[in-house]
Amino acid sequence: MTSRTQYALSQLELLEAESIHIIREVVAQMERPGLLFSGGKDSIVLLHLAMKAFAPAPAPFPIVHIDTGHNFPEVIEFRDAHVDRHGLRLVVGSVQEAIDQGLVREEPNGSRNRIQTPVLLDTVERHGFDAMMGGARRDEEKARAKERVFSFRDEFGQWDPKNQRPELWNLYNGRVHPGESIRVFPLSNWTELDIWQYIHNHDVEVPSIYIAHERDVFERGGMLFAANEFCRPKEGEIVTTRMVRYRTVGDATLTAAVASDAVTIEMVIEEIAATRITERGATRGDDKVSEAAMEDRKKQGYF
Template sequence: HNFPEVLAYRDQVVARHHLRLRVARVQDFIDDGRLRERPDGTRNPLQTVPLLDAITTGRHDAVFGGGRRDEEKARAKERVFSLRDEFGAWDPRRQRPELWSLYNGRHAPGEHVRVFPLSNWTELDVWQYIQREGIELPAIYYAHSREVFSRDGMWLAPGDWGGPRGAERLQLVRVRYRTVGDMSCTGAVESEAETVASVIEEIAATRITERGATRADDKLSEAAMEDRKKEGYF
């Protein structure tokens, strides 16, 4: 359940740079019975099977991700080159030392590595780089008025995934998104930051990571992300 603004931005980038885009869709796996919808409506954990299928089908040796160590406890255990076994699973005990920024990408047939070039960056580093390079972003990352509803202390957007429900009511709130994922578990934060400079100022003053403030799926348990990574999640 992706945000329309994000998909539109993706397609614009693909068209502008004449890229070849291949998308593994959770919906396709639900339609043919390989996956089943969850009772809570979120599809974020369901991404693992399509991801592993795409890696196997494409015979990819390395898959790049944008994870950072400051986002979440399990990601703080990751290496820049994260070894995954033939089932796509992550074992923290098998991770290799990366002293002096030396990386080992060797792997056995069927295995692959997940590569996280931004591991040692912070959210502030990312936004300062965006400012320096003048990178265009979807408007969803900046303050805008949006209909949202409150659930478990988070502002969530309505959608086909099943919200709002019961006594939950839509409200027009000035918000922005610090991270973007499945609409069912990605919360917005109240904000007036409409420019890169004001976002940087806002981030510099906060003491909560973007996932800690905006991702409901990480609140399921202390080990929620680590359990999913062991199953093959990014």
């Protein structure tokens, strides 16, 4: 009697295989793809998968950073070191340059997060990108949960949640007319916990900001913001030194930290496994403007 050897992939291996398939589909179907890279954990994992998808050849597209100028220094240092180490092509869309040229205007509160959108759209147009891959996940926010893996954008870069293409049997339609483009989300089916377990299992390097460390912070709206050149405490907001880490990174004026003692990746995983609040819900002030804040921005062209 012949015995059969069963071969089964783990959950993370299935997610990895799906994401690599999606990335290869982008390169196969599109003429000028790019990969959005912020130096955050999701874009780091996405870039890791992209390099794995085409190894030993280099990734056949540039990485694109929409730079608000209000970044955490650890993240920019990581981005530049990562680019140099892996010989990547980096395209930067600068919000500061757009402000200087009068293309966008900074908000009264000093935040530049919302004015990233026109800079992103301008960068896509100037470089002729017909597809932009990003590390957004469906579990982050309910507007993201509505979006397809291949998300069609019209000639103005806008998203219509009622006009999306079917994705039956994991078949993706990347056909676009001149001026139109596709936003692609290879990590759609991953969760925050999946990301961290993958980082741990594959020794993926991330910025130190994700691990608990001492930082000068103050409380605002129930969240802990770092006191730095971009974000200053108001009257009555007391600065204290606390052990914190970041669950997500973005505009330093509105991205908050969380109190944490997780000084290793294993401890971070334990924290994430126990939490019931998404990272954006817990740490992003820009998503607290309204229930539809993210969806409104995505309709305007936000990633």
